[in-house]
Amino acid sequence: MRLIGLAGWSGAGKTTLLAALIPWLRGRGLTVSTIKHAHHAFDVDQPGKDSHTHRLAGAEQVLVASANRWALMTELRGAPEPPLTELLTHLAPVDLVIVEGFKRDPLPKIEVHRAANAKPWLHPEDPAIRAVAADIAPPGHLPHAALGDIPAIGALTLEHAAPWPG
Numbered sequence: 001m002r003l004i005g006l007a008g009w010s011g012a013g014k015t016t017l018l019a020a021l022i023p024w025l026r027g028r029g030l031t032v033s034t035i036k037h038a039h040h041a042f043d044v045d046q047p048g049k050d051s052h053t054h055r056l057a058g059a060e061q062v063l064v065a066s067a068n069r070w071a072l073m074t075e076l077r078g079a080p081e082p083p084l085t086e087l088l089t090h091l092a093p094v095d096l097v098i099v100e101g102f103k104r105d106p107l108p109k110i111e112v113h114r115a116a117n118a119k120p121w122l123h124p125e126d127p128a129i130r131a132v133a134a135d136i137a138p139p140g141h142l143p144h145a146a147l148g149d150i151p152a153i154g155a156l157t158l159e160h161a162a163p164w165p166g
Helices: 014-026 052-057 085-089 150-160
Strands: 002-007 034-035 061-065 071-073 096-100 110-115 129-134 144-146
Touching: 002 014, 014 034, 014 096, 014 150, 034 085, 052 061, 096 150, 110 150, 129 150, 144 150
Parallel strands: 002 096, 002 110, 034 096, 110 129, 129 144
Antiparallel strands: 061 071
């Protein structure tokens, strides 16, 4: 399994990029999973559903399954947020895991940058950033591709993804 992150400020286009990049990678025969860091309280469950009731009643984990998918929800109940390395152990083996967020973790990353955000570049301060996908040319000498150039970003992704020993 290989691993790469997409790092950038909110609004830079990370999710939009992932939505285009995943089919491109799958079209080359790769299996792909993602991990997304959420900064705010989030819930994939819905009030009124049985699984939500189970969680509110105090279940530590609730697994919901159907003919199309299954999902395992784990309540932390005050425990610290698990690190990325622990979260990765919960994924089934695939060719490539793309991590959105976790921008401070030391995994190889592609910086996603949009000039209209008026935010600073991340790569001058983060040695784990190996390449850039942006709508303007980045400062420095990192390999880069235009935000809409999915084949070029895909090539950077495959070039800079690192094996994960887990």
